[in-house]
Amino acid sequence: MLTNKRLVMALSTAALVVSAPASAQTVLNVASGGSQNMVEYITDYLGPMFEKQNPGVKVRVTGTGPGDAGSQKILEKLEAQSAAGKEVWDLDVVVAAQKKTGEMVEKGLLANYRSEISTGKLVTRDTAKTALGVNVDGYVMPMFHSQTAIAYNPDVVSDPPTSYDELRAWTEKHPKAFGYNGIKNGMSGLAFVVGWMYAYSGDAATIQNGPYDPAKKAGWSKPLADLKDFNKNISFTPGNAGTLDMLNRGEIVMGPVWVDMFYSWQADGRVSPNLKLKLLSPGMPGQPYYYGTPTKAENKELAKKFIELATSPKVQAEGIVNKFNWYPGIDANHVEAALDKAVWKKLFTDVTPADLAAKGKPFPIAPYFDDIKEGYEKQVSN
């Protein structure tokens, strides 16, 4: 009897021990509108690190999918809670792409917090102040900067094109060997199209910086018609990953990819280690991803602490550059010091810092961006 009683007591104590911290735990809800690797960055790397530094806190991350679509989900969640008049919203930290972050700021869904965290002054890039023409100064911290480039198989392509003009000539000679994912399924294809418009619309600077003139798109029929012709000689791929996957299986030998995804896939053995990158001139777009915290986040202080850790030089060096192959979000000078020279170099083998400075472009301001997408839909794909 005694043993039974003891057993019961032991069991209930155990149950208490097990359940108590679980119920006392604060959950920090992070929504990431990015690729799976961005979600894994938090589940596998940043989350555990933050949990260790803040006992009793559990980081819970949800991936809402890549591209604007994923960020739109976050925007919608916040908007709906705001519209429903909720006092406390169920997201603490959001990771979102430029365009939608701009919209979130415009709609008053994000808090102005940069001056309240110590890493705020380490940010120097223009993209921390404006996101596709929207003033986001103070509302965001760049998580990393990402760049698109052309990946190719040097075993098959000995002399890769270096510009959009050369690429056009190349695809005429090698039909179906170049592939991209259109505009509806991932940003790498869209980035390629934007680069095309920078090259052939005649006024890349205005598209990037404004001012917006709705009449401008009327002059785009020639580049769009050319793109339609170009599309006849290429293969379409199913998504950002689809392009890499088709490269991987030899179905295409060249295509636009995100640099970070490319390196991660190589590290995972999912694409051949031989493949190389090339940044086409006059330039291809890249973008940062932003950390933000909603105006009515439940754990506001914790969220700021989380973003502070995420944008500290050590984490930017070790996590962003070394482990995940992104370009740092904060000023590179602060990061380079915390990194091994070899690691720093690895990131810049195919695309040199000079290339990146000259040919790494921002995405267009939001209204032109929509015009490009709609122009493509109407004149190229329909």
Place this chain on the structure above:
Amino acid sequence: MSNETISVGPGRTTALLLVAPSLLMIGFLFLYPFAYSVLSAFVDNGTGDWHVANFIKAVDFYSNDILFTIIIVLLSTVLIGFFAIAIAGYLTLGENRFAVSLLRWLYRWPLFIPFIVSAQLMRTFLAKNGMMNNMLVGSGLMEPLSAVSFLDWRGIVITFVWKQTPFVTLLVAGAMASLDRTTIEAGRNLGASRLRVLIELVVPQVATTLMVGLILSYVVMLSVLSVPLMINAQSPTMLTVDMAWRINSYGDYGIANALGIMSYLFTGIVAWFYLRQSLKEKGAMK
């Protein structure tokens, strides 16, 4: 019927009460949000006026995709019907017991595989250097150079047919199994081939079940997002992809909902024909 005088089943009021909870659910979970969509398709955001601008723009932008969606769904439905009759027919009329039971075990596997998994399976299977082409090349049935990727409209059709055929077959085979065997035997005894028995005797008797299965499949295919998104989201693609794109990329519910209403019409037309047909049948029976 002989029992008209005895009251069987619920009366009018009871019947309505019994249906009410399910109708309420549909009302709250579908009609209410549906009204939202209609409003956003037909009402101008700024002025609040009714307009059809969203529909004009939708046709302007997506006429290819509208056509493409209809063709894909109709083609898939026809193929599903054909394969379902062929498989169910063999299950009913097949004389080799071993082959019949093997087929019975085999055909229904995809039924239990979710759409999203089917799309994932086909995405790697149908690619140019995917397993299908690899095996065909490996077995000498195909030249390596003639390998092509099926990840376009064909991939969508293949995935739909692969996934939905077992569902229709299951229904049709069930209906066939419960048919009166004597007419079939009689037909066979009179020397009719099995194919003739299938087409002339069996299929007409299971037509209603076949229609139900095909309509459900048709409707499901019209509203699946994962398959076209994962197999071929390029142009032309299916309307579900365009809707998601309109919302995700432009936050434009107006055109998304206009496209939604179009695909609702495609369903409505088919459903109406079916209802008229079955209404006629029921009327004739009484």
Place this chain on the structure above:
Amino acid sequence: MIPSDIVARSLALAARVLAIGGLAFVIFGPITNMLLWSVAEVWYYPHKLPLEWGFAFWERVFRPQGNAMESLFSSISIALLTVVVSLTVAIPAGYALARGRLPMRYLIMLLFLLPQAFPAVAVHMNVARIFYGWSLTGTTTGVVLVHASQGMVFAVWIATAAFSAVDGELEAAARNIGASRWQAFRDVTLPLALPGILASAIFVFLISMDEFTGTYFVGAPDIITLPMLLFTSSMEGNYQIASISSLILLVPSVAFMFVIERFLKADVLAKVGG
């Protein structure tokens, strides 16, 4: 001389072997491909088979931070709850539609088709907004309701068919010997219709397991089902992780198939659509 019927018979055999072999390839080819991907560690062109095999990705899926098991559990419990909710409203509705003298019966039947007919994407966006007001977003209840509305057409149509297939004379006979309406329903009609109702339960269960968009809008980020996990990894080209999630997703479905086979014979389904 070879008797012609032997030639015919071996030809028929060959045709049978070819047809069934072809079908087996078509059905199991993609599944085999998935199995290969789930144990491939390094696999790139032009290699026809993985270069390195192993379970490294399984460890990644099942690691404590990963949410595969959690999402499998929530998928199954949501599917079971959906079945309960659907049948609770579908059995009375099916009975009334089969037996009752309902005005505009076909219109009502058509109504149940609507949630399946209208593309889920557009409807669920709006459902998610409405649910916020009712505090249902991010709850199991919310997701179950959305799944139930998607499965309603199967639940109601198949239940209606099952009840119609039960001979009305039997119920009339029971009423004649003094049974109340409820007794006649409970003791005569319901047991006879049960196999058909089980069939509708299967479909509702599978629809719920398969459902993606509704969960995505209404459930995320609090409720994550396996299809959501699978979709993200597949779109990212994480074919190993997508394949492993697919495999996990197949377990309940296939298990269900084997259990249900025991008491649901094919001829029962004949009553569907009657």
